[in-house]
Amino acid sequence: MSASITGEGWGLLLPTAYFQRLHHWQSGFPPRSRVLVNAHGRRFMDEDASYAVSSGIISAQDGPVWMVFDDRARRDLPPGYAHWNADHVLSEADAGRTLRAGTLEELAGKMNVSADTLQATVDRWNAQLPTGEDPEFLRHETLSAKGAAEPPAKIATGPFFAARTLPAELVCTHAGLEIDSSAAVLDVRGDRVPGLFAAGEAGAGVLGFRYVGGGNAVANAVTMGRIAGRSAA
Ligand SMILES: Cc1cc2nc3c(=O)[nH]c(=O)nc-3n(C[C@H](O)[C@H](O)[C@H](O)COP(=O)(O)OP(=O)(O)OC[C@H]3O[C@@H](n4cnc5c(N)ncnc54)[C@H](O)[C@@H]3O)c2cc1C
Incomplete structure (x- = not known):
């Protein structure tokens, strides 16, 4: 998928x-x-x-x-x-x-x-x-x-x-692989792709259409990166 x-x-x-x-x-x-x-x-x-x-x-x-x-x-x-x-x-x-x-x-x-x-x-x-x-x-x-x-x-x-x-x-795109709150990559049906995680610029769906303030992108990268690591572990 x-x-x-x-x-x-x-x-x-x-x-x-x-x-x-x-x-x-x-x-x-x-x-x-x-x-x-x-x-x-x-x-x-x-x-x-x-x-x-x-x-x-x-x-x-x-x-x-x-x-x-x-x-x-x-x-x-x-x-x-x-x-x-x-x-x-x-x-x-x-x-x-x-x-x-x-x-x-x-x-x-x-x-x-x-x-x-x-x-x-x-x-x-x-x-x-x-x-x-x-x-x-x-x-x-x-x-x-x-x-x-x-x-x-x-x-x-x-x-x-x-x-x-x-x-x-x-500055940054908010586009990429769609992820859920565990940083798991989703397939086109909305199901998790087993064993695949993404975060930061690679993971999308978190920041939305507009950048709403300084630090959002880095915060997204480090927060979802940590979550992705934990989820994968
Ligand atoms: C000019 C500019 C100013 C910015 N200012 C801000 C700001 O003030 N505040 C803020 O929150 N955000 C800011 N951002 C956005 C923010 O820097 C990024 O959203 C954030 O760094 C993304 O982190 P990331 O880890 O997802 O990706 P990246 O930081 O792009 O890291 C990806 C890494 O993967 C490596 N890589 C790529 N391909 C491969 C490969 N095949 N094998 C191995 N390694 C690979 C790359 O070399 C890179 O080191 C700014 C961006 C730019 C360009």
């Missing part, structure tokens, strides 16, 4: 600018002064929301998601990272892959979103978070929890940039 495979499409992908090709500790981190906007030109989330939920929110948008930032934010990127650094962003813009424009109106045209809406989105953000709070998405609370000493700067210094952002950096 064949073992049951479950969890296709489950797991954790991190929000990723299209030009990130490495783990984020090597690729680097986007500017703090940025907004994520959807195909309607609107913000739709706390850009610093937990990685456990942010990709799900991005996936739920209909159409492309763009990270919008200005030249000051680009120039302020710390050196030393492979992709999120001032020169690399410039070279992506020179190549036409990151959108660049002298005004937000022109940028909106390249993004194919309403210029009025994008301008209103950035104006509203500039009037709120850089000088106080983000009442729509409470990003100030996230930044404060992360220990940020200062709020992000306004998005106000052209040229302006837009980089496509999508859930793409793979």
Whole structure:
């Protein structure tokens, strides 16, 4: 009898600018002064929301998601990272892959979103978070929890940039051989396959569709690994 495979499409992908090709500790981190906007030109989330939920929110948008930032934010990127650094962003813009424009109106045209809406989105953000709070998405609370000493700067210094952002950096899949609470592998009828156990990334059905918080995958691996060992013994 064949073992049951479950969890296709489950797991954790991190929000990723299209030009990130490495783990984020090597690729680097986007500017703090940025907004994520959807195909309607609107913000739709706390850009610093937990990685456990942010990709799900991005996936739920209909159409492309763009990270919008200005030249000051680009120039302020710390050196030393492979992709999120001032020169690399410039070279992506020179190549036409990151959108660049002298005004937000022109940028909106390249993004194919309403210029009025994008301008209103950035104006509203500039009037709120850089000088106080983000009442729509409470990003100030996230930044404060992360220990940020200062709020992000306004998005106000052209040229302006837009980089496509999508859930793409793979952390873990929750797919694999379906197991029960004893870590026994199940067959397609739901019966145990005699003598076969699985855990961690190999065993599936434990973590579900979404990653719900830091440490889940390692906790799953060590917990179900121990149970699998005991069951096998
Ligand atoms: C970049 C990144 C960041 C992560 N951060 C976190 C985090 O912060 N918190 C968290 O909980 N989880 C995190 N995870 C997920 C977590 O690391 C994994 O879910 C977990 O390590 C899986 O453990 P595992 O023992 O099932 O598999 P693995 O750790 O992949 O171990 C499988 C082992 O089997 C070996 N192997 C493969 N084939 C063979 C073979 N034929 N013969 C012998 N050996 C073989 C491999 O070399 C490997 O050592 C992260 C994952 C990544 C990629």
